[in-house]
Amino acid sequence: MLYTLAWRNIWRNKRRTLITAASVLSALLFALFTRSMQIGTYAKMVDNLVQAYTGYIQVQKKGYWENKDINQSFKVSDTLVDKISSILNVSAVVPRLEYFALASFELQAKGSAIIGIDPEKEEKLTHLKKWLRNGVFLSTDDNGVLIASKLAGYLKINVGDTIVLIGQGYHGVSAAGKFPVRGILRFPSPDLDGQMIYMSLPNCQEFFSAENRVTSLALNLNNPDELDRTKQLIDEIIRSHNLVAMPWQEMLVELVQYIKQDNASGLIMLAILYLVVAFGVFGTVVMMTSERIREFGIMVSIGMKKWKLAVVTLLEMLMLGVLGIFSGVIVSLPIIGYYYLHPVNYGGDMGELIEKFGFEPKMYFALQPDFYVGQSLIVALIVLCAACYPMIRIFKLKEIKAIHSRM
Amino acid sequence: MEIIQLKDLYKIYDEGAVAVNAVNGISLTISEGEFTAIVGPSGSGKTTLLNLIGGLDRPTSGEVFINGTEITKLKSKELIDFRLNNIGFVFQSYNLIPVLTAHENVEFIMQLQNKPLAERHKRTIDLLESVGLGDKKDIRPRHLSGGQQQRVAVARALASKPRFILADEPTANLDSRATTNLLDIMERLNHEEKITFLFSTHDQRVVNKAHRVITIEDGKVLSDIYQEVLVHGKH
Numbered sequence: 001m002l003y004t005l006a007w008r009n010i011w012r013n014k015r016r017t018l019i020t021a022a023s024v025l026s027a028l029l030f031a032l033f034t035r036s037m038q039i040g041t042y043a044k045m046v047d048n049l050v051q052a053y054t055g056y057i058q059v060q061k062k063g064y065w066e067n068k069d070i071n072q073s074f075k076v077s078d079t080l081v082d083k084i085s086s087i088l089n090v091s092a093v094v095p096r097l098e099y100f101a102l103a104s105f106e107l108q109a110k111g112s113a114i115i116g117i118d119p120e121k122e123e124k125l126t127h128l129k130k131w132l133r134n135g136v137f138l139s140t141d142d143n144g145v146l147i148a149s150k151l152a153g154y155l156k157i158n159v160g161d162t163i164v165l166i167g168q169g170y171h172g173v174s175a176a177g178k179f180p181v182r183g184i185l186r187f188p189s190p191d192l193d194g195q196m197i198y199m200s201l202p203n204c205q206e207f208f209s210a211e212n213r214v215t216s217l218a219l220n221l222n223n224p225d226e227l228d229r230t231k232q233l234i235d236e237i238i239r240s241h242n243l244v245a246m247p248w249q250e251m252l253v254e255l256v257q258y259i260k261q262d263n264a265s266g267l268i269m270l271a272i273l274y275l276v277v278a279f280g281v282f283g284t285v286v287m288m289t290s291e292r293i294r295e296f297g298i299m300v301s302i303g304m305k306k307w308k309l310a311v312v313t314l315l316e317m318l319m320l321g322v323l324g325i326f327s328g329v330i331v332s333l334p335i336i337g338y339y340y341l342h343p344v345n346y347g348g349d350m351g352e353l354i355e356k357f358g359f360e361p362k363m364y365f366a367l368q369p370d371f372y373v374g375q376s377l378i379v380a381l382i383v384l385c386a387a388c389y390p391m392i393r394i395f396k397l398k399e400i401k402a403i404h405s406r407m
Numbered sequence: 408m409e410i411i412q413l414k415d416l417y418k419i420y421d422e423g424a425v426a427v428n429a430v431n432g433i434s435l436t437i438s439e440g441e442f443t444a445i446v447g448p449s450g451s452g453k454t455t456l457l458n459l460i461g462g463l464d465r466p467t468s469g470e471v472f473i474n475g476t477e478i479t480k481l482k483s484k485e486l487i488d489f490r491l492n493n494i495g496f497v498f499q500s501y502n503l504i505p506v507l508t509a510h511e512n513v514e515f516i517m518q519l520q521n522k523p524l525a526e527r528h529k530r531t532i533d534l535l536e537s538v539g540l541g542d543k544k545d546i547r548p549r550h551l552s553g554g555q556q557q558r559v560a561v562a563r564a565l566a567s568k569p570r571f572i573l574a575d576e577p578t579a580n581l582d583s584r585a586t587t588n589l590l591d592i593m594e595r596l597n598h599e600e601k602i603t604f605l606f607s608t609h610d611q612r613v614v615n616k617a618h619r620v621i622t623i624e625d626g627k628v629l630s631d632i633y634q635e636v637l638v639h640g641k642h
Binding site: 008009299304305399400 | 458461463464484487488490491492496498502504505506507511515516518519520563567
């Protein structure tokens with residue numbers, strides 16, 4: 001009977017119930033939409049850089065990250081690679097030799113990042129092949145290069161042309177060479193797309209006169225959530241080699257900071273939104289309670305225990321909340337689902353502006369169940385807090401005063 | 408057997424500088440099976456007296472015994488239980504639960520008493536039949552007339568098998584026909600099932616049906632008359 005009473009009570013004033021449920025629905029929809037957009041975009045930013053470049057962990061010589069000098073490279077042994085590969089969570093160990101050189105073609109020249117890679121292993125980490133837009137991918141002992149599309153555009157170079165690289169190699173040896181362009185890579189990250197040149201590791205080691213040396217071992221993980229534990233295991237292996245294991249958060253400090261700041265502002269917006277909704281719900285509850293004080297008085301007078309009456313009002317609020325939350329989730333799912341599958345492209349000036357700041361001009365959405373649960377729980381908490389009001393009024397109720405109260 | 412016993416009952420409302428004696432030293436007893444009307448002008452203390460008897464309000468001083476229990480000493484929670492099991496209420500404005508049907512309104516009291524479903528169902532049907540609303544059991548209060556709502560309220564008051572029924576101006580909002588109908592039902596229940604009724608009223612038709620008429624003025628009992636005795640010339 002308590003459930004029946006509660007259910008029928010919320011439909012006594014259909015319009016008010018629908019307006020309240022709609023306000024909960026709108027808040028949830030807005031919260032889910034904006035948070036999904038934020039979380040999705042952050043995840044993509046991290047993915048773009050971690051999956052396409054840094055890996056989740058990199059093994060480097062101490063001090064390399066602060067001073068990316070080829071003289072900070074190290075000789076890598078098969079034993080070390082095997083030991084690291086034997087850690088269960090490590091799915092790929094990818095050797096790289098990275099440095100800088102001036103790239104030129106005809107009248108154009110630009111400073112570029114030169115990455116020597118093992119094409120097969122690199123594919124396991126960064127799935128580099130998926131960014132190939134023109135030409136062919138590198139083979140293991142290839143003497144050609146792959147160029148990022150924005151850089152290629154700047155240099156006005158195409159597949160089949162020959163690029164000239166000039167720089168400084170290991171221990172100050174001068175490095176110069178001509179390399180045929182095998183393919184053009186199109187990266188989502190504008191930073192990467194404007195400066196990357198890939199060549200096979202032996203080719204790169206020869207170019208920089210750094211035989212058997214690498215600047216990093218980039219690692220891919222089966223489960224990124226166990227990054228800390230994996231790092232500990234790697235630390236134990238490399239302790240005696242004067243090497244360090246750097247997680248992606250330490251390598252991409254600016255990105256992490258940006259995400260933190262942006263996330264904080266998003267949370268503040270949400271807090272304001274929820275505050276507004278909380279006041280709306282509370283206003284409805286106050287009105288509902290005031291209208292029914294006389295009825296509460298009658299019910300207690302004829303023998304209904306106050307706690308039972310309080311349970312009825314609590315059930316009413318829960319039903320109202322569930323109605324709003326349920327409809328909010330139902331409405332938001334197809335909308336967010338659509339944008340999850342079809343990220344929003346920033347066009348025109350906005351897109352260019354975003355690219356100038358080094359971000360991909362696309363808005364990605366996340367579709368995570370825990371996120372829905374979290375937001376729904378916040379709304380449920382608001383509704384429960386609002387439910388305290390009629391319950392307090394009921395427990396403080398004086399029968400005579402209540403019976404003689406007027407709306 | 409005495410069901411209600413009031414001893415030197417006072418209820419003083421402190422309204423600013425002036426203290427109002429709503430009930431001013433009333434002592435009386437009501438016995439089982441009585442059909443008693445409390446009459447008096449507005450503000451005489453009728454409703455306050457009924458509220459004190461029903462345990463809805465607490466006296467400033469004095470004692471209220473219901474069936475031997477001094478309810479003035481009961482705690483708030485105990486009073487709610489006591490009212491549920493001992494007193495039936497009929498209010499001037501019917502005060503049925505609007506979202507429940509006539510049947511559910513009557514059954515509700517027995518649910519609060521945790522009576523088994525079969526018993527609840529049977530008694531609800533019987534009570535609605537006895538007030539002539541067997542065919543209206545699935546109708547919500549707003550679709551019933553005032554008289555019908557008050558008859559449901561009487562059925563609800565009887566549902567818990569109370570020791571007596573307190574009715575505050577039960578006919579005040581009813582037309583002449585509905586009043587007669589309700590009085591006939593109450594009189595029959597009193598006569599056939601020995602249910603004790605105590606009601607406040609302004610309505611002369613109700614007063615005429617009462618076996619005992621207690622007149623109150625300024626919170627005091629002005630007269631206490633057994634009408635049958637009066638009719639037969641005795642006092």
